Structure formats: C-alpha cells, structure tokens
Amino acid sequence: MSILVTGAAGFIGARVCQVLLEQGAHVIGVDNLNNYYNTDLKKERISTLSSSRYFDLKEVDIESVDLSDLFKLEEQREITGILHFAAQAGVRHSLDAPIDFINTNVKGHIAILEFARKLANLKHLVYASSSSVYGRNAALPFRESDRVDRPGSVYAASKRAAELMSDCYQHLYGLPQTGLRFFTVYGPWGRPDMAYFKFARAIMRGETLTLYEGRELARDFTYIDDVADAVLKVLAAPPSSDQQRLLNVGNNSPESVSYLVTLLEKHLGRNASVSVMPRPVADVETTWASIDAIENLAGWRPRITLDEGIGRFSEWFSRSKYV
Numbered sequence: 001m002s003i004l005v006t007g008a009a010g011f012i013g014a015r016v017c018q019v020l021l022e023q024g025a026h027v028i029g030v031d032n033l034n035n036y037y038n039t040d041l042k043k044e045r046i047s048t049l050s051s052s053r054y055f056d057l058k059e060v061d062i063e064s065v066d067l068s069d070l071f072k073l074e075e076q077r078e079i080t081g082i083l084h085f086a087a088q089a090g091v092r093h094s095l096d097a098p099i100d101f102i103n104t105n106v107k108g109h110i111a112i113l114e115f116a117r118k119l120a121n122l123k124h125l126v127y128a129s130s131s132s133v134y135g136r137n138a139a140l141p142f143r144e145s146d147r148v149d150r151p152g153s154v155y156a157a158s159k160r161a162a163e164l165m166s167d168c169y170q171h172l173y174g175l176p177q178t179g180l181r182f183f184t185v186y187g188p189w190g191r192p193d194m195a196y197f198k199f200a201r202a203i204m205r206g207e208t209l210t211l212y213e214g215r216e217l218a219r220d221f222t223y224i225d226d227v228a229d230a231v232l233k234v235l236a237a238p239p240s241s242d243q244q245r246l247l248n249v250g251n252n253s254p255e256s257v258s259y260l261v262t263l264l265e266k267h268l269g270r271n272a273s274v275s276v277m278p279r280p281v282a283d284v285e286t287t288w289a290s291i292d293a294i295e296n297l298a299g300w301r302p303r304i305t306l307d308e309g310i311g312r313f314s315e316w317f318s319r320s321k322y323v
Ligand SMILES: NC(=O)c1ccc[n+]([C@@H]2O[C@H](COP(=O)([O-])OP(=O)(O)OC[C@H]3O[C@@H](n4cnc5c(N)ncnc54)[C@H](O)[C@@H]3O)[C@@H](O)[C@H]2O)c1
Pocket: 006, 007, 008, 009, 010, 011, 012, 013, 030, 031, 032, 033, 034, 042, 060, 061, 062, 063, 084, 085, 086, 087, 088, 089, 104, 108, 128, 129, 130, 131, 181, 182, 183, 184, 185, 186, 191
C-alpha cells in the first residue's frame, strides 16, 4: 500500500508525509521544488523525510509529466491514496503571475485527476482547496453550502475551478474524492510568503511590519499538526456516493491580525514596529470556518490555540536560518 503525496516538499505536504511515515505507510512524494520561495526550506523538509527508507521522491512538474510514465504497473496497483497539495499558492502573487496559477492549479489538477482515474486500487483522492473560494461572501462563519461563485482573486478562482474539475471526474468516472478548504495554516517549517512568517522576520530583524486597516481584519489561523490530523482522518473515510464532498479545515475561532502580532512579540521576546496601510483589494476582511461537516464526518476538531501554535512556531523560527 502506497500513498502518493504531491507538493511533498511544501509546508503542508511535508508535515503530512512525516505523520504518514510515523504511521508506517509507504509514501511517494512528488514535487518540482520550484523557487516560488527559498528552495533551501523545501530541500530541508525533503531531507528529513528521506531519512526514512519508506519515502521516495519524484522530482517532477505535474503540469508537464504524465505520472503514469513514472511508475511500473505493479507500483500503480500499490497506490491506494493520493493527497494532492501541489499548487501555486499566494493570493497577492496571483495578481502578478495569474498564468502560473492556471497552469499549476487547473492544468496540474486535471493531470492528477487523469492519473488517478486510471489507478486500479485507488480508494480516495484528497486534494487541497482553500478558504479563499468563499471570496466576497459576507455571512460568517463560512459554510460548505455557501455560494462560491464570487472569487476575490485569481488564486481563489483557480481553486474553485479545481473543485469543479474534481466534481466532474467524480461524476464521469466515479473517482472518490474530498476537497479540503484550508484556512490560513501556520506553524514550524511554514511558508515565508505568509503574513505570520513575514511579521516574525520583521520583528527579529528590527524592521517595520505592515498591518492593513480594518477593525475586523481577522483570520481563522489553523495549526499545521491539526491540519495534518484532519487530512489523514478524511483520507481514511472515502465517500461512498458520487456526491461532491468539500470540507472546511479551520480553527473555528478567528483571531485579529493585530492579536497575531501581539503573540509574536510575546513569544519572540521583542516589540514590533508597525505601520498601517489600506487593505489590498484581493484580501478578504475576515475568514471563519464552520467545521460541523468535518466533525460529523471524521470526528475532527482542532486542538491547538493560536497562543500555543505561535509559541511553537516562534521557537522553531528563532533558531532557524530563515530569520
Ligand atoms: N498554507 C495555507 O495556509 C493554505 C491555505 C489554503 C490552501 N492551501 C493549499 O494547500 C496546498 C499546500 O499549501 P502549502 O502551504 O503547503 O504550499 P507550499 O507552496 O509550501 O507547497 C506546495 C508545493 O507544491 C510544489 N509545486 C508547485 N507547483 C508544482 C508543480 N507544477 N509540480 C510539482 N510540484 C509543484 C511546490 O514546489 C511546493 O513544494 C496548496 O494547494 C495550497 O493552495 C494552503
């Protein structure tokens, strides 16, 4: 039995791979180690995983390679689960490089669906979607039944497009899938392009960090280990019908971005210098996940508060070479 994980060198993919290996699974990682952010971080994550003999990495680009060509038929028969995390992430970056988002998040997603539908023993494909699909919705908390046809960025639109492609493959080929809408995932080994990471860096370097205007600017920050736990609980519970299944994975407890800065100051032991700017149009004001659906389906609830999680992140970050 093997689990194929795309985006294995990424923040979420690497942590999920690590937990899978601890549980005794054979894991095949797929990643092109692109340079959207510091590749040292991706290589370090992979080198930790590679210390297990049950981990293999295929360093390929999912948009341009037919994954079927990389595996012998016997190896394909071993694959029982796919966790598809490879993506071009970053809401604001999608204003600068929109085509990259369509290439990886739509074309790359279809390539994974095409590979998956031909696997004889695949039980479940779980793929990463995003809270950003809720776009310009005002009603909180965000529920899976909400309308999601008003994206606020190309990133959000590409993630919604992937959900629709998946729905189509579920209907056409009976491919059992679940899409997980992640809400602002943070923690050790996190992504340097995300706000908490940039804030921590500015605080440590004594630089001024930028906060955006708005009393309600808040995020449903979700700790990486809670997210990995959600992914693996859902992987073990494939859908039995061809109904599209989408689940929020969030903390169900939005916190203001200014409170995030206060916690970073506390755990890094330094004060922040802050400047306030108007909020960019692609950023939504508040995110807040309803998690009733995943709780009912998989018995999952997040455990780590923002205070604990930022404590763990700060401990890792202040000792890392990424300060
Ligand atoms: N981190 C979050 O807060 C968050 C929130 C919502 C959704 N998501 C989604 O979760 C998934 C994982 O996010 P992450 O934070 O770990 O991001 P990440 O950028 O750290 O990981 C993505 C990985 O995919 C790889 N990749 C990108 N394009 C590829 C391609 N064409 N072929 C092969 N590999 C490729 C990258 O090299 C990277 O290692 C993504 O789909 C992202 O959109 C993340």
